[in-house]
Amino acid sequence: xxxxxxxxxxxxxxxxxxxxxxxxxxxxxxxxxxxxxxxxxxxxxxxxxxxxxxxxxxxxxxxxxxxxxxxxxxxxxxxxxxxxxxxxxxxxxxxxxxxxxxxxxxxxxxxxxxxxxxxxxxxxxxxxxxxxxxxxxxxxxxxxxxxxxxxxxxxxxxxxxxxxxxxxxxxxxxxxxxxxxxxxxxxxxxxxxxxxxxxxxxxxxxxxxxxxxxxxxxxxxxxxxxxxxxxxxxxxxxxxxxxxxxxxxxxxxxxxxxxxxxxxxxxxxxxxxxxxxxxxxxxxxxxxxxxxxxxxxxxxxxxxxxxxxxxxxxxxxxxxxxxxxxxxxxxxxxxxxxxxxxxxxxxxxxxxxxxxxxxxxxxxxxxxxxxxxxxxxxxxxxxxxxxxxxxx
Amino acid sequence: xxxxxxxxxxxxxxxxxxxxxxxxxxxxxxxxxxxxxxxxxxxxxxxxxxxxxxxxxxxxxxxxxxxxxxxxxxxxxxxxxxxxxxxxxxxxxxxxxxxxxx
Numbered sequence: 001x002x003x004x005x006x007x008x009x010x011x012x013x014x015x016x017x018x019x020x021x022x023x024x025x026x027x028x029x030x031x032x033x034x035x036x037x038x039x040x041x042x043x044x045x046x047x048x049x050x051x052x053x054x055x056x057x058x059x060x061x062x063x064x065x066x067x068x069x070x071x072x073x074x075x076x077x078x079x080x081x082x083x084x085x086x087x088x089x090x091x092x093x094x095x096x097x098x099x100x101x102x103x104x105x106x107x108x109x110x111x112x113x114x115x116x117x118x119x120x121x122x123x124x125x126x127x128x129x130x131x132x133x134x135x136x137x138x139x140x141x142x143x144x145x146x147x148x149x150x151x152x153x154x155x156x157x158x159x160x161x162x163x164x165x166x167x168x169x170x171x172x173x174x175x176x177x178x179x180x181x182x183x184x185x186x187x188x189x190x191x192x193x194x195x196x197x198x199x200x201x202x203x204x205x206x207x208x209x210x211x212x213x214x215x216x217x218x219x220x221x222x223x224x225x226x227x228x229x230x231x232x233x234x235x236x237x238x239x240x241x242x243x244x245x246x247x248x249x250x251x252x253x254x255x256x257x258x259x260x261x262x263x264x265x266x267x268x269x270x271x272x273x274x275x276x277x278x279x280x281x282x283x284x285x286x287x288x289x290x291x292x293x294x295x296x297x298x299x300x301x302x303x304x305x306x307x308x309x310x311x312x313x314x315x316x317x318x319x320x321x322x323x324x325x326x327x328x329x330x331x332x333x334x335x336x337x338x339x340x341x342x343x344x345x346x347x348x349x350x351x352x353x354x355x356x357x358x359x360x361x362x363x364x365x366x367x368x369x370x371x372x373x374x375x376x377x378x379x380x381x382x383x384x385x386x387x388x389x390x391x392x
Numbered sequence: 393x394x395x396x397x398x399x400x401x402x403x404x405x406x407x408x409x410x411x412x413x414x415x416x417x418x419x420x421x422x423x424x425x426x427x428x429x430x431x432x433x434x435x436x437x438x439x440x441x442x443x444x445x446x447x448x449x450x451x452x453x454x455x456x457x458x459x460x461x462x463x464x465x466x467x468x469x470x471x472x473x474x475x476x477x478x479x480x481x482x483x484x485x486x487x488x489x490x491x492x493x494x
Contacts, residue, residue, distance in 0.1 A: 160442050161409050161442035161443065161444075162411075162442060164459070165399065165401065165409065194485045194486060195461070195462070195463070195484075195485050196461065199461070221485065221486055224486045224488065225486060225487065225488035226488065227488055228488040228489060229488050229489050230483065230486070230487055230488070230489050231483075231485075231486030231487070231488070232478065232483055232486075235486065241477075241478060243442055244409065244440070244441075244442035244443040244444065244477070246444070246456075246463065246464060246476070246477050246478050246481045246483070247463050247464040247478075247481060247482075247483035247484075247485070248483055248485050248486050249461070249462060249463040249464055249483060249484065249485055250458060250463035250464070253458065253459040253461050253463065254459070309442075327442070329441070346411055347411075
């Protein structure tokens with residue numbers, strides 16, 4: 001059979017990347033600018049904002065991490081142009097934020113609340129900037145893009161025993177197919193490698209990658225052990241335990257199913273975007289949704305495939321999230337939040353391949369503009385940036 | 393009555409996952425593996441949907457195996473047909489409470 005190479009209709013950006021969405025990103029450079037950014041977004045259609053809690057009174061490595069994460073969000077292919085909302089006295093390097101996003105050829109504006117004379121004046125100035133930016137963005141047209149420009153982020157949340165036996169296997173199928181088609185796939189949740197890291201290390205593209213995987217898992221486990229307790233209830237969560245997962249090892253062995261079976265090219269730091277090298281990558285992140293969704297969005301992923309058993313409805317402002325539900329009862333109960341029913345694998349009505357193909361077709365439609373269920377109901381504001389050190 | 397199904401993922405596994413509602417003591421479950429083989433085990437206690445049943449006896453400190461890998465160890469003697477979960481399975485990882493491992 002002559003297989004045609006799949007394509008999607010995306011927004012080609014000046015740096016050659018292809019977006020699945022075309023938002024004006026209103027980025028608060030610090031948590032103190034959140035309400036101004038939110039007010040602008042409520043007024044101007046076509047905008048999204050990122051209500052995070054960082055950017056001041058943190059140690060320099062964490063401030064760099066905030067700056068670099070926000071830069072990567074601005075550079076994301078789903079973002080057409082950017083309005084930075086700054087208070088004026090924060091620790092985030094907002095000048096660098098503007099400069100590095102603008103270097104990709106995107107139009108970037110900045111407003112500073114203190115300089116403009118307060119909140120209401122900043123909302124007015126920001127609204128006027130945002131109106132001009134969305135009008136400018138709205139003239140972008142979708143064009144045919146090869147599937148090799150797709151970057152898929154993957155994640156599982158609210159896992160139960162069905163996750164590792166159905167929904168994660170479906171994502172693994174899609175991951176392998178995308179890698180074979182020359183696209184890029186990123187998975188993370190380093191905590192959920194504990195107990196399965198030897199299997200991942202064997203898949204390193206070279207021995208250094210294998211070593212690095214073992215190292216990030218060891219660091220994560222040491223952080224967990226440093227409080228002197230059994231990590232159960234933290235990981236696995238009470239919900240995981242109620243869903244039949246007895247230990248972090250069991251959760252991990254199910255979780256890594258979603259990475260498929262292809263070689264792992266390397267490990268990306270939290271704020272880091274993917275390089276030009278395609279294939280399967282790991283991003284060093286915790287498992288909690290607000291932080292991993294942000295970390296994945298700043299990888300340059302246009303979308304995420306998210307597996308769940310108990311019913312996790314999370315999303316991200318500028319990255320559509322396709323929900324694959326492994327538990328047939330949860331799917332029946334929460335079908336308005338779940339995009340794909342992988343519970344049919346558990347009931348024996350469909351195979352992993354059949355549901356995998358269904359998910360792949362859904363992915364092509366979402367890349368081309370079809371909304372996911374979380375986008376349609378705008379369930380995507382609960383986000384944050386993963387920090388290493390204390391707030392001081 | 394609907395058949396009570398439990399799925400065994402890997403040949404090495406000594407537990408299977410029950411995908412049936414309300415499985416209770418004395419009932420039978422049909423264990424199926426990926427090769428299409430199946431056999432019957434009698435359940436020794438109530439097992440909720442998505443939870444595990446022991447396919448063999450597992451002595452204390454022996455590995456509990458699923459996906460062909462250790463998911464922890466038996467915290468005490470586990471009998472064939474017994475419900476396996478946090479009450480009789482100890483995780484071996486992330487144990488900040490185990491001084492000897494720190």
